[in-house]
Amino acid sequence: MEQAALFTIFGGTGDLAQRKLYPSLFRLYKKGNLAEHFAVIGTARRPWSDDHYREIVCDKIKDLNPTDEEKKDFASHFYYLSHDVNDTKHYDQLKDLSDKLDEQYGLQGNRIYYLAMAPQFFGTIVNHLKSQGILTTTGYNRLVIEKPFGFDYDSAAELNQQIRNVFPEEDIFRIDHYLGKEMIQNISVIRFGNNIFESLWNNRYIENIQITFSEALGVEDRGGYYEQSGALKDMVQNHILQVVALLAMEVPTSFSNSSIRQEKVKALEAIRRYSSEEVLQNFVRGQYDAGTLDGKDFVAYHDEPKVAEDSLMETFVAGKFLIDNFRWSGIPFYIRTGKRMTEKGTRINIVFKQLPVNVFNFEQEEAKGADLPQNILTIYIQPTEGFSLTLNGKKIGQGFNTEPVKLDFRQSAEVTENSPEAYEKLLLDALNGDATNFSHWDEVANSWEIVDRIRHTWDKTTPGFPNYAAGTMGPQSAFDLLAKNGHEWTWQPDQWYRERGKLN
Incomplete structure (x- = not known):
């Protein structure tokens, strides 16, 4: 029309x-x-x-x-x-x-x-x-x-007031292009369109949720901007917290702009506001050093154009959010994002809890006392789009030895190529006056409240940068963050390159 x-x-x-x-x-x-x-x-x-x-x-x-x-x-x-x-x-x-x-x-x-x-x-x-x-x-x-809508909560609030003096909230469309991506919009359908998942979408069945926004590129010609922003403000304050809200929100009363926004805001309000001590326990940062991946050499961040030689700006963030409500109490939402990592990829891993007893241990002498591999639902956002679900099945042959089986669906290259681009969808939404896939001020305000606490704590400490080589999946502290809770990152593409001697 x-x-x-x-x-x-x-x-x-x-x-x-x-x-x-x-x-x-x-x-x-x-x-x-x-x-x-x-x-x-x-x-x-x-x-x-x-x-x-x-x-x-x-x-x-x-x-x-x-x-x-x-x-x-x-x-x-x-x-x-x-x-x-x-x-x-x-x-x-x-x-x-x-x-x-x-x-x-x-x-x-x-x-x-x-x-x-x-x-x-x-x-x-x-x-x-x-x-x-x-x-x-x-x-x-x-x-x-x-974006960026402000540089911290105070500047964002001042900016919002200036705009609201002219435009009412319903006519303000704060764009976050990730909300226009096909698989980000699919999160709601996966949850609310499938009883098998919505029934399990809580702390009784889910052990942890992992969100990864990995970029293979460095800052390149964006050094001037990045020196003012860093990974925390560039990615966590907007894209990542929007995804957290979509994953954590309650079922809306209707799939309408107002109902969805209301539930997203509730989810963001329930994210625990950390003290400075809790920030240092639950968030880590990194900056990439020079490195070699698959025969290609990469320079360190501080050697990129328009970047200070002694820069303390982070190019990597990993952290753990806790959501203090009935559905998610005690369940960590792990997030990580960074520049010059092993592969470009955005994905979500929903890690389900282990069975209380592995009844097949008697069949697997070498695995006695071991847990079965966990069921994991993966949502692939980019560059591929699709889902996978890891289950445990029986190995072919005598007995009841088990092995992980992956049910996998990926959109074809033809479908992906011809699907609407994020900005196309969002421009059409603006034409139609539909703000569902845009950020409301209440969402922006909550995001800045959360991020400001991290930023203010980090500004008082001096990091040991650089602390991860270009081409890896971040500093060791990002892996230690999960290990101290008995968890590990599901997606570790750097292992493939290490096993073949393509990454030191």
Whole structure:
């Protein structure tokens, strides 16, 4: 169904707009969600013309194989305005162009303002949208904001207040692109669509939950940003805590925006707020050193561009969250994320409790007294998408010797390639006014409360960096963190390389 709207993209010449937003808008155009009644205004400081802007847009969608007619028609809806976010006169020009395009394309006053810029400009932009009369009185006005939403709780609260002075909460769409990923959205279906799992989704049957966001790349050209952020703020505060909330939330009364948000907020509120001593017991950090994996050499973090030689910024975080409610009391949620690890991969491992007695021990002389391997449900987020469930089955042959059996499903490359990209889904949600897969302020506030306690504790101590070699799965302290509770990381891809002498 066609949607009518004017997109105003602040930061229209930036990397995000070119790599993600323009291809996603074209996919929506190809599917008919955008047709005749839409327009895009790109704004930034560069003195581009409409023609040059349209050439850039055409170049960024060429991998989607548009016909010449599609490319020409799609790009004709794009307009460029050189813009200084601090100059009031430029907002007057923006209003004139917006009103003109609204009438030209029959947009009914529907406007989406996408702030693909640093958060320090958010307050200035929204205040000018109001003061210069750019907001319409017909149709809708929706604000889409990229992370980071603030740098700590105080800055986030101040930023939120500035925005809420102009936009009501229901019109604010704080984007977290992980919430648009197919398998992240599948978490709710796995839980609430299968009685076999929802019945077991509690502390009586689950021993621990492991969430891994592993990146094989280093910081590369993002050193300037990373020196201000680090792994804790870049990944844990948003992506990882959103996944924790989806895994831990109670069953919503309905699968609606308000019901889901309510349960996610309850889950985040139930996460234990650690003291400084508890932070040091339950969270570890790392920074990658030089290393060699499969014949490739990698430099240390402090030798990357725009990184200080004596930097104490973490590139790796591992930790244990505890959720103090009836369902999850006593069950650890282990998380880890890092740069320059063995493989790129995002996955969730649900580790179920052992049987109280292994009745097959009498058949396995060498395994007397040993537990059976645990049942593990794995949700693969990326780069592959799918599920696996590890069970115990009988080995072929005489007797009742057991072996782990994996029930495995992975989406085909063809399905994955043709599935909607995360930004495409989220842009369509914004068009439809559906904020289910966006972050509510209450979620952001709780996340910052949790992360600030970790950050403040770490800022008072000096880490022994670097402490893990590039190409490994993090520092030894991340493995010790689980070992002291009798647990271990389920996913250890570095072992394969070590066994073959490809990783020292």
